[in-house]
Amino acid sequence: MAETVRGSAAGPEAVVARTGPPDVRGTASPWALSIFGAGISALVLVIGGVALVQVVYALEGGRITSGCRAVGLVPFTPQTPTSPAAGIKGAEGVCNIVEAARATPTTLLLWLGVVVGVAALAAGFGTYRRMETRRRRELCITGAVLGIQAVVIGAFLLWFREGRVDRFASQFLNFERLQGYWVGFIGAAKNTLLLAFGGEIGGIVAGLVLAMLAISSRRAVRAPARAYINFFRGTPLLWQLSFFYFGIVLGLNLPLGVFAAAIIVFILNTGAYAAEVFRAGIQSIERGQMEAARSLGMTYLQAMRFAIVPQAVRRVIPPLMNEFVILIKDTALVLVLGLARDQLEIFNYAQEGYSSTFNATFFVVAAIAYLAVTLPLIRLVNIAERRLRGGLLGLNIGQQGL
Amino acid sequence: MNNDSSLVRLENVHKWFGSLHVLKGIDLSLAPQEVLVIIGPSGSGKSTLLRCVNLLELPTQGRVWFDGRNITDVRTDVDEVRTHIGIVFQAYNLFPHKTALQNITVALERVLRLGHNEARDRALQQLTRVGMAQKAEGYPGQLSGGQQQRVAIARALAMQPKVMLFDEVTSALDPELVGEVLEVMLRLAGEGMTMMVVTHEMGFAREVGTRMLFMDDGVIVEEGEPRELFYHPQTDRLRQFLAKVL
């Protein structure tokens, strides 16, 4: 029995044995693969189909249909001596979106996606228990889950486009209203990063010093650091910005710009949070490390510098990066300070754009801008965390001679 | 006051951890080239005693003399004293972010202020002495326990200490790795290094120790020539302890 099993699988198994651990998930089957494929197809039909029709309409471009006119999507005409300004800026683009959403191909694709999704979900959940290998079972379940997602999204889109798509699109998706603002948005993104980077880098330095004070065995050293940390963690950043700028800078007439004041407050605030992160990191290093360093005759500060902090820094990279992501979003709070136009950061800039056009597409673009920065960072945090948990980060950095 | 020839001397040393009385009046002295072995049940205060010698623990009461100086005096430069006292721990405590070589050179360069090349030479020399020169560029995580412990010994030796303290340095090792570490210690003793060795390796204690202490509950219960203690224990406590470990 064992003989025949080994004999029959000798070829592929011999290869697997040499390249890695044995495959315990087993083989796939046409049925399981079909369900998985159906789930994926359903999702692609629903999301990709709708997007594809939108792209095709956008590329054809620029017609105002009677349907659009009927709901008030009229091209903009500036004021003339004889008539007032009329219509909507960017009406063509909005009309495209509305028409594409209501187009027959969209309807077909959505319904097709929903039907395939229901099929995947029914077949997947109906048969996964009977699958003979782990891989088949997983394929069935995954196909069914993707089917559910397709059905939910498809149903939502079908329902949504029965409503006032024109209003939604002209409010949130009128990208032509951003003409003349794109360059400004890039400048705003630069300012956001400048505020966040300035705050983070200064904050890390301040935090390291504060952490060293906060872990002192002498209460007289510890107490002021703790007071500082607790104060800045215990009051809103918004309050800190307002108080520092209006109260201190303006109130005492200090020669300090808004932007510089904002960076200083971000440094002070981040310093408090980074200090806690560093303190936890330093205290997570085994006591024996400090003892070994001190036993070699190092002073406390030398032991910190050469033995403890280099190890702690590795452990605090993920939480510090998290703080950084939070800070990027918190830069939006400088809104209260009233920055000059070229100092505006993403949110502030979007707010400005909105105020002058009353079109919320600016906020949509702002969200995209934030995500463009934060998503890669969040991904980096996750990678760093995984490496650290695997115990690899310290070793890898060490081997690079850092 | 300290006109004897001892290198290390403890005078009525007491240590409290909070309300826990861990050392209860320890008196001992260590002459140059002695190998003093300390045995005793877990929790009896052996590590604390050893750590009082290089002031990793400050005695709550009593005095510690090193090389004719009262090092428990507040005016002592403790960092300077520690450069003359090597200690090796049960858990190795190598710096994981530094190579074997860097583990040794960091103190040579930063504490003894040796130049880069001189520190490197001296470190390699000590690594050779413990048979670890070929792993000089390895990180602790890449070394076996026995190899790490030998690097830790080399790190302590590189400071050219006058006395070496060993705190159960083989207790964390897999049995087959114990020998290579004991062998290094045996060689050190043979070269005339002054040593204080807390250990559960009774064979080593008997063969290498020039004197032995048996501690229990914070006091030195018996003291003498190792074989004498092993073969003619005077107290029930030592008899019971030996019955358990032998």
Ligand SMILES: Nc1ncnc2c1ncn2[C@@H]1O[C@H](COP(=O)(O)OP(=O)(O)O)[C@@H](O)[C@H]1O
């Ligand atoms: N830093 C410390 N704080 C509190 N109690 C301690 C500390 N170090 C050791 N002890 C206690 O002191 C006693 C003696 O410990 P130790 O010297 O390590 O014993 P041994 O090395 O003989 O096993 C034990 O009860 C231990 O729990």
Ligand SMILES: [Mg+2]
């Ligand atoms: Mg111990």
